Amino acid sequence: MTRVVILDYGSGNLRSAERAVLRAGADVEVTSDPHAALNADGLVVPGVGAFSACIAGLRDVGGDKIVGKRLAGGRPVLGICVGMQILFERGVEHGDEADGLGEWPGVVDGLHADVLPHMGWNIVRTPEDSVLFAGLDADTRFYFVHSYAARNWELESGLTGQAPKVTWAHHGEDFVAAVENGALCATQFHPEKSGDAGAQVLRNWLGTLS
Numbered sequence: 147m148t149r150v151v152i153l154d155y156g157s158g159n160l161r162s163a164e165r166a167v168l169r170a171g172a173d174v175e176v177t178s179d180p181h182a183a184l185n186a187d188g189l190v191v192p193g194v195g196a197f198s199a200c201i202a203g204l205r206d207v208g209g210d211k212i213v214g215k216r217l218a219g220g221r222p223v224l225g226i227c228v229g230m231q232i233l234f235e236r237g238v239e240h241g242d243e244a245d246g247l248g249e250w251p252g253v254v255d256g257l258h259a260d261v262l263p264h265m266g267w268n269i270v271r272t273p274e275d276s277v278l279f280a281g282l283d284a285d286t287r288f289y290f291v292h293s294y295a296a297r298n299w300e301l302e303s304g305l306t307g308q309a310p311k312v313t314w315a316h317h318g319e320d321f322v323a324a325v326e327n328g329a330l331c332a333t334q335f336h337p338e339k340s341g342d343a344g345a346q347v348l349r350n351w352l353g354t355l356s
Contacts, residue, residue, distance in 0.1 A: 147173040148355050151186040153212070154178045156203040158192025158229060159338060166338035170348035178207040187355040189216055193228030197237030197254060197294065198244035200228045210247055217249065217305065222329045222355050227292065230325070230332035234296055249330060251300040256293060259318025263293040268335070270323045273311045278326055278333075278350050286343045288315075288323075288335035295321035295334060304328055 150172040152163050160176050167190065168174045175182060183189055191213065193200045204210055216223055225233050231254040232246045238255040246254070257264060267287035272279040279286075297319060304310040305328030315323035315334070324333045331351060337344030 147171075148188065148352055149173050149175070149186045150188040150190060150352070150355075151183045152176045152190045152192065153183055153204075153207075153209055155200075155207045155209050157200045158194055158226070159336070160192060162336075162338045163190060163192050163226065166344065167348055167352075170345055170352055172352055178209075180208055180212055183209075183212045184215060184221075188222045188224065188352065189213070191223060191225045191229035191232075193226065193230075193232060194291075195228060196242075197228060197231055197239055197246070198242055201232045201237070201244050201246055204232065213247060213249075217329055220305075220329045222331070222351075224351055225330075225332035226338070227334060227336055230334055231294065231296065233330070233332055237294070239294060250296075250325070250327070252296055252298055254294050254296050257295050257297070257318055257321060261318075263291060264317040265291045268315050268317065270335075271314045272324075273313065276311055276313065276326060277354060278324060278331060278347050279313065280350050282343060282346055287340075288333075288337070288343055288347075289339040289341075290315070290317070290335045292334060297321050299325075301327075305330060
């Protein structure tokens with residue numbers, strides 16, 4: 147069975163993510179153990195709360211090195227919510243700036259919308275050749291909870307030398323809702339809270355781990 151580690155660094159809906167990935171068909175372990183995280187078939191990096199707190203917690207358990215080593219070896223990583231945001235170069239919240247992992251260029255900052263946080267179900271605009279969203283209709287909705295996002299996409303050539311596949315959503319303005327970049331994938335929405343649609347996204351991701 148496919149082995150997935152959900153990285154425990156003190157942030158994220160760990161048990162919800164564990165149950166969702168388990169239901170999607172994987173053998174799941176929640177741990178901060180570097181050996182387990184490096185050697186699993188897939189690594190999930192969740193995240194809730196402030197960008198700066200999440201990146202600090204990640205670095206405290208060596209998660210930055212774990213993600214870097216996995217990607218250097220082409221080993222799949224999935225970031226969720228703030229676990230996606232910290233993959234960018236920087237995060238800015240209430241004037242507080244923090245460096246991210248820098249896997250993707252760009253800044254995560256506040257959404258420009260009349261109602262914040264963006265909380266609830268929303269449709270997304272996926273690229274035609276998306277693997278994560280295969281089998282899902284265009285009007286499928288996913289569950290979001292956030293006030294900050296990557297509002298621009300700057301990387302033209304990704305980890306495989308090809309352009310990453312970027313999915314967009316809209317709340318007040320367009321923002322990046324998901325990215326597929328070789329071994330590195332991420333979603334701004336919570337697949338573990340998105341019912342059958344989220345389960346399909348997780349199954350699709352698990353299908354890339356062979």
